[in-house]
Amino acid sequence: MKDIRIGLIGTGGMGKAHATAFQNVPLVFGNEPGRPVLEIVADVDAKALERWAGEFGFARWTTNWRDVVNDPRVDVVDITTPNALHAEMAIAAAQAGKHIYCEKPLATTSADAARIVAAVAKAGVISIVGFNYLKNPAQAFARQMIESGELGDITLFRGTFDQDFLANPDIPFSWRLDRAQAGTGALGDLGSHTIAFAQFLVGDIVEVCGLNATKINERVVPDAGSGYAATAQSSGKMRSVENEDIMEFLIRFENGAIGTIGTSRIGVGRKLGLGYEIQGTRGSLFYTQERMNEIQLYRHTDPDREKGYKTIYIGPEHPGYKAFFGLAGIGLGYNDQKIIEAHDLITAVALGKPTQPDVRFAYQVNKVIDAVDVSCRERRWVRVSEFDTDVDQ
Ligand SMILES: NC(=O)c1ccc[n+]([C@@H]2O[C@H](COP(=O)([O-])OP(=O)(O)OC[C@H]3O[C@@H](n4cnc5c(N)ncnc54)[C@H](O)[C@@H]3O)[C@@H](O)[C@H]2O)c1
Known part of the structure; x- marks a missing residue:
């Protein structure tokens, strides 16, 4: 079995999820033609990093991410840093001939995402982007139902992603609220997953019209921490929030279906309110991530009384489910989706075959994000093709 050596950049929430997933791939699946090896990890804080690397079993660590990208022993560069860093890291990795595992959104602009797509295509490397919710076996089932025609023609997609992790105004400022580091707010952070559902299940979105709002306009600057782990200990200095808390938008798909997507990071009561209803001419599906082990199916062809x-x-x-359990209803969790994602990547790299969702899929998501963002600013319908680049030729 081939060793696939991983160079991880970033040890925050997602860094931990990725490292845990790689460790679990051979334990859960054990049938892949490659074996993930945690080779080297990078982050910016040397002291915390040494301990972290030891706990997760990385052979080496560095405070310079370029050491990871240029390391001849690394096969896959795994990027779990704030959004604005993805493009530079992914392009450098592709240029060094490394396969790429990158968190979503792929970039803060579709132009940067296009540069990643071009670099990956030029280098001929394999890529996967962290739209892990697509890896829930429920979504493979949903796609099979749609592709087989059982639901008829799809007429409507109504999607959401609401969470309330920023609902409390005392939660301090973090990189997610900084336009330069994050790009858009709820749209790129949460809504990107819903766009991925729409794209994976229904098809490409061609036109959007959006409406957004920022309800908590400034937050206290923390003395320490980042992401969800930021602490509110602070001198009391406030900083303006630079992107939206809430985003709602109308969508038109290439295949004629229409729909809406709504997302909020201050959606009080919603913990993982990611989901959709998909209606077709012969049947419908309803899914919410808060009950990720179930999907609701309606068949219009059933007898009226049923x-x-x-x-x-x-x-x-x-x-994807069988590797975990042989019986239905036992249930998977968030990290299991990451294990399936990491398994798909390891298998693809070992076999030298592409996998999904790759950087091109994620670039398409980034174009929709840009279109919605411009639609809100210019108060008009925007065609996604306004953001086409050379890589669309
Ligand atoms: N797929 C999902 O479900 C999901 C969930 C959460 C976050 N994410 C994505 O994962 C990424 C990271 O989010 P997070 O929640 O883990 O953030 P986080 O703030 O918890 O972690 C980011 C880490 O990157 C490190 N970092 C920053 N600059 C660096 C640099 N120059 N070199 C090396 N390390 C650096 C930080 O020190 C930190 O440890 C984001 O793109 C986010 O959108 C995806």
Whole structure:
């Protein structure tokens, strides 16, 4: 079995999820033609990093991410840093001939995402982007139902991603609220996952019209920490929030379906309010990530006396589940999606075959984000093709 050596950049929330996933791939699946090896990890704080690297079993660590990219022993560069750093890191990695595992959103602009797509294509390396919710076996089932025509023609996609982790105005400022580091707010951070659902299940979005709002306009600057882990200990200095808390937008798909996507990071009561309803001419699907082991299916062809949504429990018949359990209804969790994602990447790299969702899929998501953002600023419908670049030729 081939060793696939991982160079991880970033040891925050996602760095931990990725390292844990790689450790678990051979334990859960054990059938992949490659074995992930945690080779080297980079972050900016040397003291914390040494301990972290030891705990997660990385052979080496560095405070300079370029050491990871240029390391001849590294096969895959895994990028889990704030959004604005993805492009420079991914392009450098591709140029060094490394395969790429990058967190979402791929970049803060579709122009940067296009540069990543071009670099990956030129280098001929494999890529995967962290739209991990697509890896829930429920989504493979949903896609099979749609592709097989069982739901008829898809007429409507209604998607959400609401969370309330920023609902409290005392939560301090962090990189997610900084336009230069994050790009858009709820849209890129959360809504990107819903756009990925729409794109994966229904098809490409061609036109959007958005409306957004920032409800908590400034937050206290923390003395320490980043991301969800920032502490509120502070001198009391305030900083303006630079991107939106809430985003709602209308969408038109290439295949004629229409829909809406709504997302909020101050959506009180919603913990992981990611989901959708997809309606077709012969049937419909309803899914919410808060009950990620179920999907609701309605068949319009059922006899009238039996019509109604029924609950499908995710089980071994749904792609990806069997490696965990042989019986339906036991249930997977968030990290299991990451294990499936890491498994797909390791398999693709070992076999030298592309996998999904790759950087091109994520570039398309970035174009939709840009279109929605411009639509809000200019108060008009925006065609996604306004953001086409050379890589669309
Ligand atoms: N797929 C998902 O479900 C999901 C969930 C959360 C976050 N994310 C994405 O993951 C990425 C990271 O988010 P997070 O929540 O882990 O953030 P975080 O703030 O917890 O972690 C980011 C880490 O990057 C490090 N870092 C910053 N600059 C660096 C540099 N120049 N070199 C090396 N390390 C550097 C920070 O020190 C920190 O440890 C973002 O792109 C975010 O959108 C994805």
